[in-house]
Amino acid sequence: MYDSFLARLPRGEDLLGSITHEFTKRMIWKADFSVIGAVTSAVLGYYDPETREYRNSEFKGQFEIVACIGNVSEKDGKIFVHAHIVLSGQDYLCFGGHLMAGTKIFAAELSASPIAGALPRREFDPSTGLALWSPD
Numbered sequence: 400m401y402d403s404f405l406a407r408l409p410r411g412e413d414l415l416g417s418i419t420h421e422f423t424k425r426m427i428w429k430a431d432f433s434v435i436g437a438v439t440s441a442v443l444g445y446y447d448p449e450t451r452e453y454r455n456s457e458f459k460g461q462f463e464i465v466a467c468i469g470n471v472s473e474k475d476g477k478i479f480v481h482a483h484i485v486l487s488g489q490d491y492l493c494f495g496g497h498l499m500a501g502t503k504i505f506a507a508e509l510s511a512s513p514i515a516g517a518l519p520r521r522e523f524d525p526s527t528g529l530a531l532w533s534p535d
């Protein structure tokens with residue numbers, strides 16, 4: 400078990416990559432986290448169950464991170480971060496989706512908490528086409 404931690408993520412870096420780096424450098428395989436702050440561009444994913452692929456959309460501009468939540472577990476022997484994000488712009492309207500690489504940090508604060516128990520491991524799930532936690 401490790402201690403909860405707070406981390407400021409670096410401006411200009413990739414949000415998903417920076418979150419992953421914070422867990423990888425601490426060798427934390429299992430966690431639950433949130434991030435608030437702002438981004439200068441975003442790439443969000445929508446999983447299409449028909450094609451079994453993520454459709455990505457890029458959003459250019461300054462956005463508040465209204466909420467970004469996620470978890471950390473193992474996938475293919477590596478520390479894997481799964482995150483969803485809700486953003487808002489000057490019109491205060493929110494939009495969101497699965498956080499993809501390519502989202503650039505303006506300012507971001509990560510708050511992470513430990514989780515007890517067995518390590519969840521992601522495996523291919525034939526019914527959805529996704530890498531989901533293996534059933535207990």
Ligand code: ZN
Pocket residue numbers: 481482483497498
């Ligand atoms: Zn997702």
